[in-house]
Amino acid sequence: MSDNAAVKILICQGTGGISAGAKQVEAEFTRLIAEKGIVAQVGKRCDVVKTGCRGLCANDVLVDIITPELGRVTYDFVVPADVEAILDQHIVANEVIEKKKAKEYYNTFVDQQMRVVMTGCGQIDPERLDAYIEEDGFKAIEKCVKEMKPAEVIDEVKKSGLRGRGGGGFPTGMKWSFCAASPGNHKYLICNADEGDPGAFMDRSILEGDPYCVIEGMMIAAYAIGCDAGYVYVRAEYPLAIDRLQKALDTCYEKGYLGKNIQGWGFDFDMRIKKGAGAFVCGEETALMASIEGERGMPRPRPPFPAVKGLWGFPTNINNVETFANVRHIINKGFEWYASLGTDTTKGTKIFAVTGKVKHTGLVEVPAGMSVRDVIYKVCGGIANNRKFKAVQAGGPSGGCIPAEVLDTPVDYDSLIKAGAMMGSGGLVVMDETTCMVDVARFFLTFTKMESCGKCVPCRIGLKAMLDILEKITEGRGEMADIDTLLEMGATIKKASLCGLGQTAPNPILSTVKYFRNEYEAHIIDKRCPSNSCKELLLWQVIPEKCVKCGACLRACPSNAIKWEKGQVAELVKENCTKCKSCYDACRFMAIE
Amino acid sequence: MSNAPAEEIPAEEIDLAEANHIIDKYLTLPGNLMPVLQGIQDSYGYIPRPTIDLVAERLNVYPSQIYGVLTFYAQFHLKPRGRYIIRVCVGTACHVQGAERITETFFGRLGIGHAETSADLRYTFEKVACLGACGMAPLAMVNDDTYGKMTVQKVDEIIETYNQRPMTK
Ligand SMILES: Cc1cc2nc3c(=O)[nH]c(=O)nc-3n(C[C@H](O)[C@H](O)[C@H](O)COP(=O)(O)O)c2cc1C
Ligand code: SF4
Ligand code: SF4
Ligand code: SF4
Ligand code: FES
Numbered sequence: 001m002s003d004n005a006a007v008k009i010l011i012c013q014g015t016g017g018i019s020a021g022a023k024q025v026e027a028e029f030t031r032l033i034a035e036k037g038i039v040a041q042v043g044k045r046c047d048v049v050k051t052g053c054r055g056l057c058a059n060d061v062l063v064d065i066i067t068p069e070l071g072r073v074t075y076d077f078v079v080p081a082d083v084e085a086i087l088d089q090h091i092v093a094n095e096v097i098e099k100k101k102a103k104e105y106y107n108t109f110v111d112q113q114m115r116v117v118m119t120g121c122g123q124i125d126p127e128r129l130d131a132y133i134e135e136d137g138f139k140a141i142e143k144c145v146k147e148m149k150p151a152e153v154i155d156e157v158k159k160s161g162l163r164g165r166g167g168g169g170f171p172t173g174m175k176w177s178f179c180a181a182s183p184g185n186h187k188y189l190i191c192n193a194d195e196g197d198p199g200a201f202m203d204r205s206i207l208e209g210d211p212y213c214v215i216e217g218m219m220i221a222a223y224a225i226g227c228d229a230g231y232v233y234v235r236a237e238y239p240l241a242i243d244r245l246q247k248a249l250d251t252c253y254e255k256g257y258l259g260k261n262i263q264g265w266g267f268d269f270d271m272r273i274k275k276g277a278g279a280f281v282c283g284e285e286t287a288l289m290a291s292i293e294g295e296r297g298m299p300r301p302r303p304p305f306p307a308v309k310g311l312w313g314f315p316t317n318i319n320n321v322e323t324f325a326n327v328r329h330i331i332n333k334g335f336e337w338y339a340s341l342g343t344d345t346t347k348g349t350k351i352f353a354v355t356g357k358v359k360h361t362g363l364v365e366v367p368a369g370m371s372v373r374d375v376i377y378k379v380c381g382g383i384a385n386n387r388k389f390k391a392v393q394a395g396g397p398s399g400g401c402i403p404a405e406v407l408d409t410p411v412d413y414d415s416l417i418k419a420g421a422m423m424g425s426g427g428l429v430v431m432d433e434t435t436c437m438v439d440v441a442r443f444f445l446t447f448t449k450m451e452s453c454g455k456c457v458p459c460r461i462g463l464k465a466m467l468d469i470l471e472k473i474t475e476g477r478g479e480m481a482d483i484d485t486l487l488e489m490g491a492t493i494k495k496a497s498l499c500g501l502g503q504t505a506p507n508p509i510l511s512t513v514k515y516f517r518n519e520y521e522a523h524i525i526d527k528r529c530p531s532n533s534c535k536e537l538l539l540w541q542v543i544p545e546k547c548v549k550c551g552a553c554l555r556a557c558p559s560n561a562i563k564w565e566k567g568q569v570a571e572l573v574k575e576n577c578t579k580c581k582s583c584y585d586a587c588r589f590m591a592i593e
Numbered sequence: 594m595s596n597a598p599a600e601e602i603p604a605e606e607i608d609l610a611e612a613n614h615i616i617d618k619y620l621t622l623p624g625n626l627m628p629v630l631q632g633i634q635d636s637y638g639y640i641p642r643p644t645i646d647l648v649a650e651r652l653n654v655y656p657s658q659i660y661g662v663l664t665f666y667a668q669f670h671l672k673p674r675g676r677y678i679i680r681v682c683v684g685t686a687c688h689v690q691g692a693e694r695i696t697e698t699f700f701g702r703l704g705i706g707h708a709e710t711s712a713d714l715r716y717t718f719e720k721v722a723c724l725g726a727c728g729m730a731p732l733a734m735v736n737d738d739t740y741g742k743m744t745v746q747k748v749d750e751i752i753e754t755y756n757q758r759p760m761t762k
Contacts, residue, residue, distance in 0.1 A: 019739030057728030198684030198723035278667030294626035355686035
């Protein structure tokens with residue numbers, strides 16, 4: 001932010017911001033600034049800047065006001081009706097509106113993080129090339145092309161210790177060197193923005209908030225490996241990301257940052273977007289390439305590896321969005337700096353999408369190696385509604401659940417695997433005492449069963465058979481032998497499946513059985529769900545001893561099935577109840593079972 | 594897929610000009626089958642049968658191959674869709690925040706299940722895995738509008754709102 005004499009109004013316009021009404025807030029600012037003659041009143045330029053996601057989507061619309069007098073102040077939950085007061089009091093009269101200011105938690109949320117990859121997100125206008133260039137944009141690729149040989153770039157990335165952020169954690173520099181070593185003048189570079197793991201949205205936020213940094217990362221990789229063409233495979237559920245990236249690509253072509261002889265540096269690179277069509281397995285690299293070729297996205301056996309024979313038979317290198325977004329920082333600040341962040345085996349920072357039953361859901365970027373406990377409690381404020389923590393699910397459908405006993409596990413690739421989970425793409429779904437772990441296992445299996453491409457029998461049929469067993473258990477019809485069957489089948493499916501989907505699909509079951517076997521047993525032996533979550537096993541009644549007579553359940557119930565009056569214990573009228581469980585989630589005192 | 598017509602629609606009357614235009618645009622692009630089908634879907638709202646034959650002929654691929662692609666990806670639709678597409682996220686974050694009651698309430702109120710369209714073509718209902726705004730779980734979308742922190746009550750409000758909306762674009 002170079003221009004100190006101007007007032008800046010930064011409005012979050014990621015998917016979260018927009019759905020909370022950011023466009024209306026922006027329009028109101030623009031309208032009132034003109035109508036009230038704010039520029040003349042303060043004698044400074046007032047720039048309304050739309051930015052990408054700041055990470056705290058639950059509190060949108062977030063608006064930062066930067067003035068020379070007051071510095072940066074953040075307001076949360078801004079609606080158009082607040083705009084006039086912000087202009088009059090804050091910008092004209094230089095008085096912070098304490099009531100509307102984001103509370104202390106916001107500073108904690110921001111201060112505990114370390115933003116490297118997400119520096120641009122939420123700060124710059126993702127639709128303006130100038131804004132990116134002001135933040136040293138395209139300096140790194142210029143340095144590579146002008147001062148470094150391709151092999152030196154690869155070496156720099158190798159020494160930085162960067163590992164792929166797409167889930168596997170494969171060392172990026174090494175991957176590049178394989179593809180660089182393959183003979184041929186025509187090679188492809190692919191950015192994997194399929195982000196299929198439900199609960200993860202860092203790739204979307206980067207593409208929406210700072211698309212140029214991904215383009216620059218890809219340019220650097222293309223130069224280092226010798227690729228002349230690139231694809232970004234974006235899932236179709238991300239229309240805004242596709243839109244912003246397409247705008248960025250068009251601008252790059254227009255301004256000579258893509259195409260032939262980029263900026264006169266004698267380096268060519270072409271890029272285009274490939275839109276997915278809703279298939280999780282297309283995140284797997286060989287399936288992704290089949291999808292670009294216009295086929296059904298089915299994985300194929302490796303070897304041949306993509307680095308040797310990939311897209312249309314040419315050597316191909318695939319990395320994840322976040323991986324590419326790291327690259328320019330390594331080149332700009334040097335591998336020593338990057339390698340000084342994080343742990344021995346995982347360098348740099350990692351972005352996590354922390355969601356579920358946590359106070360402040362959102363995206364957080366922290367140095368690798370922070371403990372899971374700190375991510376949840378220090379950065380995200382702990383568990384919502386005063387409930388007890390039960391587990392955190394890491395790594396999505398391929399990952400596992402981390403119980404309270406191992407909360408001090410550092411977030412790096414190897415420690416998470418040791419704890420029975422995995423980093424995956426960085427989704428952390430927090431679960432409290434109301435979440436049933438058998439149900440969670442069933443949930444993930446429903447997902448992977450549906451997304452199995454059907455090529456191999458263990459994955460296609462095995463997952464279905466395991467799901468049937470889990471459904472039986474959650475409905476109270478399970479037998480003790482079922483647990484062993486699950487473990488046995490899980491082990492076989494892991495061994496006998498072709499691709500990562502089948503090889504990891506049993507993980508959520510194996511890890512919940514390992515840490516929460518008692519919950520499985522309660523469903524089977526006592527026919528009870530200890531978390532009061534599985535519908536078939538609920539009693540559907542208010543426990544009078546636990547009820548504090550607060551009435552929250554009455555307000556939550558859409559069906560007139562709760563009887564409550566001030567000072568009275570609530571009562572659940574079974575005849576009216578549709579078993580939606582709204583009351584159960586609303587009761588902070590766990591008085592409904 | 595058998596050779597029998599998928600449904601009882603007598604030879605669909607479809608203007609193929611737009612489909613031809615889309616095919617022209619991608620004719621020389623390698624791997625053009627998906628972009629062409631995506632273009633047709635965007636333009637017609639679904640993939641009408643006659644366009645499949647057209648694509649087969651002009652791109653020189655077997656109709657069976659096209660059906661293979663169409664049935665593999667969740668986002669292609671072989672039947673006309675509702676004016677308002679209701680999507681409810683059933684991703685992990687939304688699941689633990691109670692997405693199930695949202696889907697079930699929609700089911701109950703609209704009388705249509707996953708990937709079904711109401712008889713009057715007003716609504717299509719879909720469950721989707723993660724819309725990427727998990728911070729506001731549970732999440733629902735109607736066409737391009739997002740509704741965060743959903744409750745059963747909000748389901749009724751949404752249906753009320755869209756019942757009032759016009760059926761034309
Ligand atoms: C079923 C399955 C789904 C995957 N989904 C994704 C995804 O959505 N995004 C991603 O970057 N990688 C995904 N991967 C991993 C990719 O295959 C690949 O390893 C990764 O993109 C490599 O990038 P990296 O080296 O930068 O991590 C998936 C793998 C499997 C087996
Ligand atoms: S493991 Fe499953 S998803 Fe992977 S190739 Fe086999 S059937 Fe397909
Ligand atoms: S919400 Fe819980 S504590 Fe409050 S009245 Fe209802 S049952 Fe009792
Ligand atoms: S489950 Fe739903 S319908 Fe039944 S009492 Fe609770 S809120 Fe009301
Ligand atoms: S899990 Fe519902 S939006 Fe991501």
